[in-house]
Amino acid sequence: MKVAVLALGSRGDTQPCVALAQGLAGRGHEVLVVAARRYAHLVGAGVLHVPLSVDPAAVADSPAGQAWLASGPLGFVRGFRAVVEPLAERLVAEVDAACAKADLVLAPALGALGRHLHERYGMPYRILHFQPSHPTGAFPNPLVPAATLGRLGNLASYAAVERLSWLVLGRMVNRLRARVLGLGRMRGSPFAADRRARVPVLCGVSPHVVPRPGDWPEHVRLTGYWTLPGQELDEELAAFVEEGPPPVYVGFGSMVPADPLLVAERVEEAVRLAGVRAVVQGLPVNGSAGVFPVFESEHAALFPRMAAVVHHGGAGTTAAALRAGVPGVVCPFFADQPFWGRRVAALGAGPPPLPIKRLTVGELVERLRAVPIYQEKSQYIGRLLRAENGVKNAVDLIEES
The missing domain is CATH 3.40.50.2000 (Glycogen Phosphorylase B;)
Incomplete structure (x- = not known):
């Protein structure tokens, strides 16, 4: 099976994806990791690295990126288009080219790239979570600063974060679907669509650290952390x-x-x-x-x-x-x-x-x-x-x- 693993963030997001890719390669699968060029040294033998020209670390380190990250929740939303959207078309085109012949795509939830590639090419996809982000009454969405909002409030926090995310991303996503992928407009949130379709979710977090919520459906799984072996110190x-x-x-x-x-x-x-x-x-x-x-x-x-x-x-x-x-x-x-x-x-x-x-x-x-x-x-x-x-x-x- 040819598997494409999308690692679209910083080193902390990339390393677990590489560990997962190496595990798949060890089972005889043909695996490629789509990640920023600077992380090529993490990929290792047996896994193909498809470099992205968009470097998330460089974006974060730029003056505009630093101002964006330090701007607080409302400023973060307002600055998203100014910092991210100019790079998004190139990133989506590179991901599309890398994944066109994959039999399976493993992708983070943000941006719903797994869903878009599935619609374009028909391959199945799995959603990767690095924090427990599926709705639950046990605790609020990890992006919400409160420790608890009560069961109903906790559940509502996931809907609020998803609506805000789609408010920020929706227009850009639909422009990219049309311009780069040749797909029609999405009318609603891809997060809800993925849940309705019961797309499998792999959450790379240990149940010893975050106990699995009892109200999660069977297709959402806490697997434990995806870790790479340590290298020698300088x-x-x-x-x-x-x-x-x-x-x-x-x-x-x-x-x-x-x-x-x-x-x-x-x-x-x-x-x-x-x-x-x-x-x-x-x-x-x-x-x-x-x-x-x-x-x-x-x-x-x-x-x-x-x-x-x-x-x-x-x-x-x-x-x-x-x-x-x-x-x-x-x-x-x-x-x-x-x-x-x-x-x-x-x-x-x-x-x-x-x-x-x-x-x-x-x-x-x-x-x-x-x-x-x-x-x-x-x-x-x-x-x-x-x-x-x-x-x-x-x-x-x-x-x-």
Whole structure:
């Protein structure tokens, strides 16, 4: 079977897709991963990489992208067309060309590309979720900041997010369907259409982290995390880690604080006052004693050697920290990050979330000093996650359906 896996986001979105692709290739399937060119090194042998000329990380790092990401919910919606739409036609054309001869498409829900390709070519598709986004009364949509709205309110939050998404995307999607794919206009939300058709959903999240809601239908499955094996650490970084007590990691992925210099200063001061060493990724730190700055790192190899992980709460980084069995200090920026921060705290694997806008030296010092409280629970969760095989579970479900 020829399978196309669409990995259209940042590294945190791409790595689980590559892990899934490698699992399928290991079963003898012909697999291609459609992802940004910069992630070619992640794909590995046995899987074809079809590079996209649109680079999501470059978009996020651009001045327009940073202003967009920092603009809050309403500004995010208003800025979507200015930042994303100019690139969308090229991206959809490249995805279309890559997937035209596939027997199966695995695609994220946003943009409904799996549905559009199915309508154009007739191949089946599966929906990939990196956070539990199917409607449930158990908790609100992960993009909603509230911890709970009650059963009916929780269910309503999914409808609200989907309506807002379609309000933002609908006109653009229909223009692209006509202009690039030669398809007719969609009259209603593709999310509802997918649910009516009971399109299988694979959610790459562990039930040890988010228990499966009892009101989910059978075609929505929590498989466990899709993880890649860790690669070797850079020699200088490995030497720093080994030369003293386990350091803490501080990094916020593709998120950039409104004032990076100020956050870097606060992090360095907090590390000094807490009496810990630190590996700091992506912040303009001065490299003071006991602080090792890195541009990029292999989380799967690095996190198990840390005393704690201070991060933004992205789905992939949260999974890597939990799997490593070390406490997590989540400093969410927006989107689903507060959801993951609350989950880490609920599991006893870290303190309550510290939103990046409230990150002060004192608040961070307090959390770093409290890290030992969370070690036992973190180690327990880590053992559970390392014992499960989310890729195998997902591949089994793909082959069964």
